[in-house]
Amino acid sequence: MKRIGVLTSGGDAPGMNAAVRAVVRAATHLGMEVVGIRRGFQGLYQGDMRLLGPRDVANTIQRGGTILLTARSEVWRTPEGRAEGARHLREWGIDGLVVIGGDGSFHGAHFLSQEHGVKVIGVPGTIDNDLYGTDHTIGYFTAVETALAAVDKLRDTAASHERIFVVEVMGRHAGHIALDVAVAGGAEEVFLPEEDMPVTSVVDVINESVKKGKASSIIIVAEGYPGGAMAVSKAINEGTGLETRVSILGHIQRGGTPVSSDRILASRLGEAAVQALADDVSGVMVGRNNGIIAFTPLEETWARRKEISRDLYRCAKTLSV
Amino acid sequence: MKRIGVLTSGGDAPGMNAAVRAVVRAATHLGMEVVGIRRGFQGLYQGDMRLLGPRDVANTIQRGGTILLTARSEVWRTPEGRAEGARHLREWGIDGLVVIGGDGSFHGAHFLSQEHGVKVIGVPGTIDNDLYGTDHTIGYFTAVETALAAVDKLRDTAASHERIFVVEVMGRHAGHIALDVAVAGGAEEVFLPEEDMPVTSVVDVINESVKKGKASSIIIVAEGYPGGAMAVSKAINEGTGLETRVSILGHIQRGGTPVSSDRILASRLGEAAVQALADDVSGVMVGRNNGIIAFTPLEETWARRKEISRDLYRCAKTLSV
Amino acid sequence: MKRIGVLTSGGDAPGMNAAVRAVVRAATHLGMEVVGIRRGFQGLYQGDMRLLGPRDVANTIQRGGTILLTARSEVWRTPEGRAEGARHLREWGIDGLVVIGGDGSFHGAHFLSQEHGVKVIGVPGTIDNDLYGTDHTIGYFTAVETALAAVDKLRDTAASHERIFVVEVMGRHAGHIALDVAVAGGAEEVFLPEEDMPVTSVVDVINESVKKGKASSIIIVAEGYPGGAMAVSKAINEGTGLETRVSILGHIQRGGTPVSSDRILASRLGEAAVQALADDVSGVMVGRNNGIIAFTPLEETWARRKEISRDLYRCAKTLSV
Amino acid sequence: MKRIGVLTSGGDAPGMNAAVRAVVRAATHLGMEVVGIRRGFQGLYQGDMRLLGPRDVANTIQRGGTILLTARSEVWRTPEGRAEGARHLREWGIDGLVVIGGDGSFHGAHFLSQEHGVKVIGVPGTIDNDLYGTDHTIGYFTAVETALAAVDKLRDTAASHERIFVVEVMGRHAGHIALDVAVAGGAEEVFLPEEDMPVTSVVDVINESVKKGKASSIIIVAEGYPGGAMAVSKAINEGTGLETRVSILGHIQRGGTPVSSDRILASRLGEAAVQALADDVSGVMVGRNNGIIAFTPLEETWARRKEISRDLYRCAKTLSV
Known part of the structure; x- marks a missing residue:
C-alpha cells in the first residue's frame, strides 16, 4: 500500500481532526502518502482532493469541526455516483480509504468496497456513540462534557429559583449521552429511547x-425519547401543576475543542486504521473495546445494537434519592 | 446605620453572590450587621431572614446563581404585602436595604421606600444590561461569554458543513448581549430590538x-427582535432557498461561574451600596459609568432607555465584509 | 450494617465530592446512615464527625476539592492514634468505613482494619492514577484535562513565537498524566518516570x-522524571543552543470542577463501596477495570505497579513525526 | 492611502488575531489593500510579507496567538535594519503601517516613522495593560480570566487542605492583572509593583x-513585585511558621481563546487604526478610554505611567475582611 485516502463524513464530531492528523502521521511513519478528500463522499464523487503531509495537520489536534469538511451526498446513494468516486481513487492511485464518520458513512464505504473492491476502514466519528464494535466513538466524550457544562449552568438557575428544568440532549437513537449527563449532572431522572418508560x-x-425537600430538579431527556423534552415537560405540568423550563441544547454539542479522551481515542484509532490498511485488512471498523483495538465488520456496526450500561442506569436511579 | 438587609430578586445573574459577599464584608468593615433575606421580596414578606457574617460568604464569589435564592412575589405587588415586609424590617431592626436585581426588583424597592420610608439602594443584577444609569449590569459579562462560547462551537459545525446558523441570544427588550456576541463571534449579521431592520x-x-465566497454564516438574533430566530430563519429559507439551523441558547446564559468583570463590578457596587446607606443616601441605584461609581434615582433606571453603542453596531457591519 | 463512615484523605482530587455524595446516597438507598468524618484520619482521631443525609450532599457533585476536608496526620502513623480513631468509630456505632484517597490513605485504612477489626473499603481518589487495581482513579481525568488546557494555551504562544516549551505535569511516581497529555496535546516528546530514557x-x-520544519515544539515531562522539566530544558539548551521556556503547572491540576468521567467513576465507585460494606466485604479497594467493578486487596494497590499503556506510548512516538 | 501593512510584534496576546482581522476587513471596507507582515519587525526587515484578503482572516477571531507570528528583532534596533524595512514598504507600495504590540513595538514603530516618514498607527496588544492612553490593552482581559480560573482551582485545594497559596501572576512593571485577579478571586492580600508595601x-x-477563622488564604503577587511570590512565601514562613504553596502561573496567561472583551476591543481598535491612516493620522496609538476611541502620541504611551485604580485597590482591602 503506497497511498491512502481519508475523508470525514456525516455530522461533524469533535476529534475528527485528531483522527485525520493520526491517519496522516501514521501513514507517513509507514512510508505511505495520504490524500485528503474534502466534503466526504460528495468530494470523492467530485474529485475534490489533495495530498496531505504531516505539517498540513500541525496544530489541528485541538480544533473542533473537520478541516476536511463534510457534506451530505445524494449522488453517493447511486451506483453511478460511487463508480465515479472509485474512478477518482484509481486516478489518484489510492489503494485504500479511511472513512471517519457514523453508520451512514459506513454504509457508503461498504458499498464502495463491495462494488469496486476498494479497501476501506471505518473510524467511528459521531457524538452519539451508537456504533456497535467500539466502547466509545470519537466526539462522544466532548459532547457529554458540553452538555454537562450546560446542565451545571442550568442547575445554578434551577437552584436559585427552585425550579424544574427539563433538558434535552442529543441522541436520536441512543441514550448514551443522556445517561452519562444524568449521572454526572446529578439529575433527578433520565428518559432514554432504550427504556420503555x-x-x-x-x-x-x-x-x-418535593416530598424529600428537593427545591429544584433537573430531568434529562434524550432527543430520541418519544416526544423529547416537550413531552416530559407537558407531563410534569399536567401531573403536578408545577411549571418547568425546557432547554434543548442542540448543535452546540457537536462543536468545541475536543476533550483529551476524544483526542486520545482519535489518535489511537487513526493510527490503527492505517496499520490495518497496511496489513491488508478491509471492510471493517476499527474500534477500542476495554482499551484494546478491535475490528468489527462494517455491517455489524449498524446492524447490531450497542446497549447502554445497565449498571450505570441503575446507579443513576440509586443516586437520585 | 447599625444593621442593613440584603436580598436578590428577579432572574438570577452570575455575580449576584459576589455582590452579596461585598455587601456583607463592606458592612462588617464599617461596623454594621447584615441580615440576608431569602427568596427576594417573597422572603421579606414571609420574614425568611437571618444574620450573615463575613465567613458565611466565604468561597461564594465564584458561584453562579444566588445563595439567597430568588422568587417571584405576587403579594409584593400589593400594599398589604409591602406593609408586612416593612414590619419584618422593623422587627429585625433593619435600617436600610440593598436590593440586587433588575427593573422589576427596583420597582418593588421603590414602593417600599415611598410607602414605608425604608432606605433602599438598588444594585443592578441582570444579564440583560438594560438598566439606565450604569454602563454594565452584574451578570452581563458572563452571559455574553457563555453565549459566545456557544457561538464558537456552532461555528465549528457551521464551517464543517458550510451551513447557516441562526442563533438567538437573551435580551427581551435590549440587544446588548446580541451586539457584543455578534462582534466577538464574527457574525455575518445581527438583529436587535433597537433597530428597525x-x-x-x-x-x-x-x-x-455567498457571492463573497463565505461558505458558512452565523446570524445573531436578540430574543426581543420581533419573531426571534425563527422569523429570521424563515426569511432566509423563503428568500434564498437555503436551509438554516436554529439555535436558541436560552437559560444556560443565566448560569455559570461569573467571569472576572462581573465579579469586580459586583464587588465595587456591593461596597458602594453599603457606603451609600452609611451616607444616608436612599432611593437610588448604584452603578458604574466610565469606571466611576454613580447614583441614579430608581425611577430613572427603568424610565430612561439605555442605548446600544452606535459605534459598535457600525463596527459589526464593517467587519462582516 | 446500620451506619458507616466516610472520609477523604491525602491530596484532594476533583470528584471526591461526587464520591462522598454517592456513598451517602447509596447508603440511604440501602437504609444505612452515614457519618462524615472531617480532615481525614486526623479528624477521625479527633472525633470531628457528623451525620450526613442525602440533602447535605445536594449540589456538590460538580464541586472541586472536598467538602469533608483533608489533612496530613502524623498521629495516625502511631498505634495509639489509630486506637483513638477506632474508639470514636465505636462510640458513633459505625460498622464500616469508606476511605477515599490514595496509597497513603489506604495504608492508614489497612492498619485500622488489621489492628481493630474495622471493616474498610478504599475508593481510589488521586489525580496520579497510580493505584493498581483500577484502570483510572477519581480525579485523574480532570487533571489531564486541566493540564491539556494549559498545553493548548502554551501552544498558542509556542507557535506564535516559534519557541520550544518544556511543560512539567504532575505525577511523582507515575507518567499516566504526562502520557495522556502528550498524546492529546500533540507533543513532540514525553519523558516518563517509567521509561529509562x-x-x-x-x-x-x-x-x-527543526529538520522537518517544525517551528515550535512542546515537550511534556512528568514530575517524577529525574530532574523534571528543568533537566530537559538544560539538555536542550546545551545540546542545541536553542532557548526554551519552562512551565511547571503545579497545583492547578488538583482543582476545578470535575469532568464527567471523574463524576461518573466516583458515582459508580462510591455506590459499589457501600454495597461492598453491605455485603460484608472489607480490606479491599473498589476499582473499575474494563468497565467492570472489581475489588483488590488494599496491600496490592500499592505493592503492585500499574503500568502505563505501551500502545499509547508507541502511538505518541508515531504521531509526533 | 491605497495599501497598508499590518504586523504583530513583541509578546503575543490573545486578541491579536481579532485585531489583524479588523484591520484587514476595515481596510477592505474602505477600498484599501492590506499586506500582512510576518514575524513583526524582523519580517519587515526580511521582506516576509504577502497580501491578505477578508477571507484570509475568516475564522481567526477566536484564535489565540497570532497568525502573523511574532519575533524579537535585534537588527531592528539599528538604523540600517529600519532602513531596510522602509525599503520593503516602498517596494510593496505600502503607505501606512499598523503595529500591534506593546511599548517595545511602539518604539520600533516610532523610529521607523521618524527616520523614514512612514505613517504608523499603534494598536495596544499586550496582556500587561501597561500602556498609557488606553483603559485596556488587547489580551489583558483574557490573561485576567486565565489567571482567575487558575486561582479558582487553587482555592479548591487551599480550602480542602486549609492551606496558604501564594500565586504569582504576570505583570513585570504593572500590577493590573494582579489587582483584578485579587478582587475577582477573593484573595486575602495582593502585592503590586506600584505599591511600596x-x-x-x-x-x-x-x-x-487565622484569628478571624479563615482556614485557607490566597495571596496574589505581581511578577514585578520585588522578589515575586518566593519572597512573599518566605516572609510568611519566617514570620508565622506556616507552610505555603507557591504557584507561578507563567506563560499560560498569554494563550487561549480570547474572551469577548478582548475580541470587541480588538475589533474596535483595528477598525479605528485603519480609519486613522485613511484620515492621514500618524505617530499615535489608538486606544479606548471610557468607551471612546482616543489617540495618544506613541512617545507618551511609554513615557507616562498608567496608574492602577486606587478605588479598586481599596476595595480589595475592604472585602478581604
Whole structure:
C-alpha cells in the first residue's frame, strides 16, 4: 500500500481532526502518502482532493469541526455516483480509504468496497456513540462534557429559583449521552429511547422530590425519547401543576475543542486504521473495546445494537434519592 | 446605620453572590450587621431572614446563581404585602436595604421606600444590561461569554458543513448581549430590538455572503427582535432557498461561574451600596459609568432607555465584509 | 450494617465530592446512615464527625476539592492514634468505613482494619492514577484535562513565537498524566518516570523537529522524571543552543470542577463501596477495570505497579513525526 | 492611502488575531489593500510579507496567538535594519503601517516613522495593560480570566487542605492583572509593583486571617513585585511558621481563546487604526478610554505611567475582611 485516502463524513464530531492528523502521521511513519478528500463522499464523487503531509495537520489536534469538511451526498446513494468516486481513487492511485464518520458513512464505504473492491476502514466519528464494535466513538466524550457544562449552568438557575428544568440532549437513537449527563449532572431522572418508560412516570419522580425537600430538579431527556423534552415537560405540568423550563441544547454539542479522551481515542484509532490498511485488512471498523483495538465488520456496526450500561442506569436511579 | 438587609430578586445573574459577599464584608468593615433575606421580596414578606457574617460568604464569589435564592412575589405587588415586609424590617431592626436585581426588583424597592420610608439602594443584577444609569449590569459579562462560547462551537459545525446558523441570544427588550456576541463571534449579521431592520434584509446579507465566497454564516438574533430566530430563519429559507439551523441558547446564559468583570463590578457596587446607606443616601441605584461609581434615582433606571453603542453596531457591519 | 463512615484523605482530587455524595446516597438507598468524618484520619482521631443525609450532599457533585476536608496526620502513623480513631468509630456505632484517597490513605485504612477489626473499603481518589487495581482513579481525568488546557494555551504562544516549551505535569511516581497529555496535546516528546530514557535524547528530537520544519515544539515531562522539566530544558539548551521556556503547572491540576468521567467513576465507585460494606466485604479497594467493578486487596494497590499503556506510548512516538 | 501593512510584534496576546482581522476587513471596507507582515519587525526587515484578503482572516477571531507570528528583532534596533524595512514598504507600495504590540513595538514603530516618514498607527496588544492612553490593552482581559480560573482551582485545594497559596501572576512593571485577579478571586492580600508595601506586612495579614477563622488564604503577587511570590512565601514562613504553596502561573496567561472583551476591543481598535491612516493620522496609538476611541502620541504611551485604580485597590482591602 503506497497511498491512502481519508475523508470525514456525516455530522461533524469533535476529534475528527485528531483522527485525520493520526491517519496522516501514521501513514507517513509507514512510508505511505495520504490524500485528503474534502466534503466526504460528495468530494470523492467530485474529485475534490489533495495530498496531505504531516505539517498540513500541525496544530489541528485541538480544533473542533473537520478541516476536511463534510457534506451530505445524494449522488453517493447511486451506483453511478460511487463508480465515479472509485474512478477518482484509481486516478489518484489510492489503494485504500479511511472513512471517519457514523453508520451512514459506513454504509457508503461498504458499498464502495463491495462494488469496486476498494479497501476501506471505518473510524467511528459521531457524538452519539451508537456504533456497535467500539466502547466509545470519537466526539462522544466532548459532547457529554458540553452538555454537562450546560446542565451545571442550568442547575445554578434551577437552584436559585427552585425550579424544574427539563433538558434535552442529543441522541436520536441512543441514550448514551443522556445517561452519562444524568449521572454526572446529578439529575433527578433520565428518559432514554432504550427504556420503555412512560412519560407520566416523571410525575412520581417530581412528587417524590418535593416530598424529600428537593427545591429544584433537573430531568434529562434524550432527543430520541418519544416526544423529547416537550413531552416530559407537558407531563410534569399536567401531573403536578408545577411549571418547568425546557432547554434543548442542540448543535452546540457537536462543536468545541475536543476533550483529551476524544483526542486520545482519535489518535489511537487513526493510527490503527492505517496499520490495518497496511496489513491488508478491509471492510471493517476499527474500534477500542476495554482499551484494546478491535475490528468489527462494517455491517455489524449498524446492524447490531450497542446497549447502554445497565449498571450505570441503575446507579443513576440509586443516586437520585 | 447599625444593621442593613440584603436580598436578590428577579432572574438570577452570575455575580449576584459576589455582590452579596461585598455587601456583607463592606458592612462588617464599617461596623454594621447584615441580615440576608431569602427568596427576594417573597422572603421579606414571609420574614425568611437571618444574620450573615463575613465567613458565611466565604468561597461564594465564584458561584453562579444566588445563595439567597430568588422568587417571584405576587403579594409584593400589593400594599398589604409591602406593609408586612416593612414590619419584618422593623422587627429585625433593619435600617436600610440593598436590593440586587433588575427593573422589576427596583420597582418593588421603590414602593417600599415611598410607602414605608425604608432606605433602599438598588444594585443592578441582570444579564440583560438594560438598566439606565450604569454602563454594565452584574451578570452581563458572563452571559455574553457563555453565549459566545456557544457561538464558537456552532461555528465549528457551521464551517464543517458550510451551513447557516441562526442563533438567538437573551435580551427581551435590549440587544446588548446580541451586539457584543455578534462582534466577538464574527457574525455575518445581527438583529436587535433597537433597530428597525426588516427581517427580509437578511436575504441580501446571505446572498452577499455567498457571492463573497463565505461558505458558512452565523446570524445573531436578540430574543426581543420581533419573531426571534425563527422569523429570521424563515426569511432566509423563503428568500434564498437555503436551509438554516436554529439555535436558541436560552437559560444556560443565566448560569455559570461569573467571569472576572462581573465579579469586580459586583464587588465595587456591593461596597458602594453599603457606603451609600452609611451616607444616608436612599432611593437610588448604584452603578458604574466610565469606571466611576454613580447614583441614579430608581425611577430613572427603568424610565430612561439605555442605548446600544452606535459605534459598535457600525463596527459589526464593517467587519462582516 | 446500620451506619458507616466516610472520609477523604491525602491530596484532594476533583470528584471526591461526587464520591462522598454517592456513598451517602447509596447508603440511604440501602437504609444505612452515614457519618462524615472531617480532615481525614486526623479528624477521625479527633472525633470531628457528623451525620450526613442525602440533602447535605445536594449540589456538590460538580464541586472541586472536598467538602469533608483533608489533612496530613502524623498521629495516625502511631498505634495509639489509630486506637483513638477506632474508639470514636465505636462510640458513633459505625460498622464500616469508606476511605477515599490514595496509597497513603489506604495504608492508614489497612492498619485500622488489621489492628481493630474495622471493616474498610478504599475508593481510589488521586489525580496520579497510580493505584493498581483500577484502570483510572477519581480525579485523574480532570487533571489531564486541566493540564491539556494549559498545553493548548502554551501552544498558542509556542507557535506564535516559534519557541520550544518544556511543560512539567504532575505525577511523582507515575507518567499516566504526562502520557495522556502528550498524546492529546500533540507533543513532540514525553519523558516518563517509567521509561529509562536519557535526558539527552531530547536533543535528537529537537534537531529532528527543526529538520522537518517544525517551528515550535512542546515537550511534556512528568514530575517524577529525574530532574523534571528543568533537566530537559538544560539538555536542550546545551545540546542545541536553542532557548526554551519552562512551565511547571503545579497545583492547578488538583482543582476545578470535575469532568464527567471523574463524576461518573466516583458515582459508580462510591455506590459499589457501600454495597461492598453491605455485603460484608472489607480490606479491599473498589476499582473499575474494563468497565467492570472489581475489588483488590488494599496491600496490592500499592505493592503492585500499574503500568502505563505501551500502545499509547508507541502511538505518541508515531504521531509526533 | 491605497495599501497598508499590518504586523504583530513583541509578546503575543490573545486578541491579536481579532485585531489583524479588523484591520484587514476595515481596510477592505474602505477600498484599501492590506499586506500582512510576518514575524513583526524582523519580517519587515526580511521582506516576509504577502497580501491578505477578508477571507484570509475568516475564522481567526477566536484564535489565540497570532497568525502573523511574532519575533524579537535585534537588527531592528539599528538604523540600517529600519532602513531596510522602509525599503520593503516602498517596494510593496505600502503607505501606512499598523503595529500591534506593546511599548517595545511602539518604539520600533516610532523610529521607523521618524527616520523614514512612514505613517504608523499603534494598536495596544499586550496582556500587561501597561500602556498609557488606553483603559485596556488587547489580551489583558483574557490573561485576567486565565489567571482567575487558575486561582479558582487553587482555592479548591487551599480550602480542602486549609492551606496558604501564594500565586504569582504576570505583570513585570504593572500590577493590573494582579489587582483584578485579587478582587475577582477573593484573595486575602495582593502585592503590586506600584505599591511600596514591605513584604513582611503579609505576616499581619495571615495572623489576622487565622484569628478571624479563615482556614485557607490566597495571596496574589505581581511578577514585578520585588522578589515575586518566593519572597512573599518566605516572609510568611519566617514570620508565622506556616507552610505555603507557591504557584507561578507563567506563560499560560498569554494563550487561549480570547474572551469577548478582548475580541470587541480588538475589533474596535483595528477598525479605528485603519480609519486613522485613511484620515492621514500618524505617530499615535489608538486606544479606548471610557468607551471612546482616543489617540495618544506613541512617545507618551511609554513615557507616562498608567496608574492602577486606587478605588479598586481599596476595595480589595475592604472585602478581604
